[in-house]
Amino acid sequence: MDVIDLKVVDAVARHGSMNKAAVELNTVQSNVSSRIRSLEDELGVSLFQRSAKGVQITPAGRRVLPYAARLAKLLSDASAAARDDGKPTGVLEIGTLETTLALRLPLLIARFAKAWPEVRPVVRTGTTSSLIQDVVDCKLEGAFVAGPVSHPELQADTVFNEELVLVTSRAVRTLEGVAAISHLKTVVFRVGCSYRQRLDGLLASLGMVAPEPLEFGSIDAIIACVSAGVGITLLPRGVVAHAWQEGLVAVHEIPPAFAQVETVFVRRLDGHFSSALATFLDSVHTEGQARGSNIRQLA
Known part of the structure; x- marks a missing residue:
């Protein structure tokens, strides 16, 4: 061969x-x-x-x-x-969670693209499990996923810390009130989403059996369904800040064991660490330190 x-x-x-x-x-x-x-x-x-x-x-x-x-x-x-002389150039193909793309990356990518016009960022979204597999299979140079990640072929570096909250319709006043919802449904991303797994764990801790989920492919669709009373979901606080401020949904704090989640950037240990990726990650870490890990003030 x-x-x-x-x-x-x-x-x-x-x-x-x-x-x-x-x-x-x-x-x-x-x-x-x-x-x-x-x-x-x-x-x-x-x-x-x-x-x-x-x-x-x-x-x-x-x-x-x-x-x-x-x-x-x-x-x-x-x-x-051989061609990488330290100046960021070429295509930078990375993956990200939908929530990270919505909450963290737009300004970062815009500033990076302006500072390094010879780099063409390509961003693809997916679930934690699918993105990890794409990095392992060399389809992506790296990806933002929910941590922790332990994989023998990957390096994982924490870049952000997020606080997850339970999101319901405004009719639900308390976390305990979730148990009183008849025909409860969860509104989530497809299988492989780590937030979905955490939501199932949270419901189990409340003595509830996780119901059959409704799967959607976008944050807007999930929030709209929750606002309409179709079901409940688990998302980073910053992602639902606007909907909460507009009175469209209710936000409930949950125990730290379920609320605190790291966003990590994974890449192959044996892959070429390009100048474009190194420079981009430097800007990510700088932005993360400037903003801090607590985004509670956004809500």
């Missing part, structure tokens, strides 16, 4: 077609098919299932794919390291 083999496996897996992979690799289909067959013979396993409709990757092939991504990242890092 060599670098070209892994590139071919990756291309075929992405396209589900030998022919389309050949076009991307600037070769002919017979070369791609021959390369895959030779690799399968060498490994003694089938990497793809062939059919009239194309090819489908096998479990063995899926186990190989992460190494293709890592090798591609290593080659990219080597090239980037």
Whole structure:
């Protein structure tokens, strides 16, 4: 197995077609098919299932794919390291939680982009679990996720501290009043969101069984549903500050064990730490120190 083999496996897996992979690799289909067959013979396993409709990757092939991504990242890092003379340039692709994007990043990114116009920031959102996996798989240079994070392939640095609050409709006056809600629903992000897990734990501490959740993809949609009395949610205090000030929702303090959460930035230990990322993280830490970790005053 060599670098070209892994590139071919990756291309075929992405396209589900030998022919389309050949076009991307600037070769002919017979070369791609021959390369895959030779690799399968060498490994003694089938990497793809062939059919009239194309090819489908096998479990063995899926186990190989992460190494293709890592090798591609290593080659990219080597090239980037050779060109990186300390001045931030190029694409900076990072991930973030929806809440961190809404609360912390807009001004940071705007100021960074103005200070370093030769860097093009690309920001993608997701849940803590999906973002961590994207960093591990070398799809992102790093990501802001909810901590703590312990992973053998990642470095995790705390950048912000947030206070989570229980958010309900204005009809709910106290935390204890949540237990009296009939047909209670939680309004949350999709599976993999750490705040969702904390909400389930909080309800359990109140002697309640976590109900079937309603999943939404945006903060605005979640807050609107809670305001309408559809259900309850758990979010950073600063994220719901405006809705609380407008009288749209009620905010309830919760025990520190559930309220205090770190936002950490994770990146691969073996990845190239680019000048663009280093400079961006410096600005993040500076901003975090200037603002402090307590955002209670926003509410």
